[in-house]
Amino acid sequence: MSNRKTTALVPSAASGGALALPAIGNLDAYISAVNRLPMLTAEHESDLARRFRDDSDLDAARELVMSHLRLVVSISRQYLGYGLPHADLIQEGNIGLMKAVKRFDPERGVRLVSFAMHWIKAEIHEFILKNWRLVKVATTKAQRKLFFNLRSFKPDAHTLSAEDVETIAERLNVRARDVVEMETRLGGHDIALEPQVDDGEESYAPIAYLRAPESEPTQVLERRQYDLMQSEGIESALAALDARSRRIIETRWLRDASDGGTLTLHDLASEFGVSAERIRQIEAKALQKMKGSLAQYA
Secondary structure (H helix, E strand, O other): OOOHHHOOOOHHHHHOOOOOOOOOHHHHHHHHHHHOOOOOOOOHHHHHHHHHHHHHHHHHHHHHHHHHHHHHHHHHHHHHHOOOOOHHHHHHHHHHHHHHHOOOOOOOOOHHHHHHHHHHHHHHHHHHHOOOOOOOOOOOOOHHHHHHHHHHOOOOOOOOOOHHHHHHHHHOOHHHHHHHHHHHHHHHHOOOOOOHHHHEEEEEOOOHHOOOOHOOOHHHHHHHHHHHHHHHHOOOOOOOOOHHHHHHHHHOOOOOOOHOOOOOOHHHHHOOOOHHHHHHHHHHHHHHHHHHHHHOOO
C-alpha cells in the first residue's frame, strides 16, 4: 500500500478538525505522529460521542478517530506474522475504528477503546482471510477462530504431534481432524503459476499443466460452427440439390465402408446411362452449389 493510502483516512489540517496530521512520507513517520496525538479523558470522549450522535458533528467524530489511531497501530502489530504489509493492516484497522465510532453509544458506560477493539480486529481478520492466500483457508466462523488461534497454540514451526492436536482441539472446542486440516492449510505454500528460469534450464510450473487449449474461446466457437455445419449445414445443402446431384454427392463423398463404400464415376455413369465425364461435371456443379449453401456456417 502506498504512503498516500496509509494516511487516506486521516483528516488534514485543511479539514478544520481540532486534530490534524501533516503530510506523512512513510509508515514510521505515521506511527510516530499518531503516538504523539493526545488521548481523551472519559468526559471529553463522551462529549464528543454525543455531539456526533446527536448533531452529526464530523469534527467530533474525527477527533474520536484520530485519538485512537495508536490503538489500531498496536493491534495491527499482532498480525505481522501473516506476511502482509503493516501499512495495509493499519489501513484496514482504521476502517474498523471508523465503524466503531459510528456505532459507539456513550450512554453504555464503556470506553471507546474497549468497544473499538472488536471492530478493528474484525476488519483486520477479514482482510487477512481475503489476502493471505490466493485460495481462502477459512470460510466458516469455526474455521476462522481456528485459523487465528492455531498459530498461538503451536509451540514451534514443527508439525503437531497427536498429543498436541488433541490438546488444541480440546482447548478450542473443535474436532481433532479440523485442527489437522487447518495445520495442513497453514503449512501449504503458494506456488507460482509461471515457471522460474534457473541457470537457463527448463522448469515446470502449474501453468504448463493447467492450460486447456481446447477451451480457448476461438477454438470453442470454431468447433461449434464445424459441428453445426456437419449436421444442419450439410443436410440443408443436400436438400437444395436435385435428386440426381444428391445421389452423386452422397455416393461419392458421404458413404463409408458400412454403407458399401463410395462409388466411382464409371459406376454412376452406368447407373444414370451417361458418360463418366458427365457425372464429373454434375458432381463439380453440385459441390459448388453446396459450397455456397455452407458459406453461412463458415
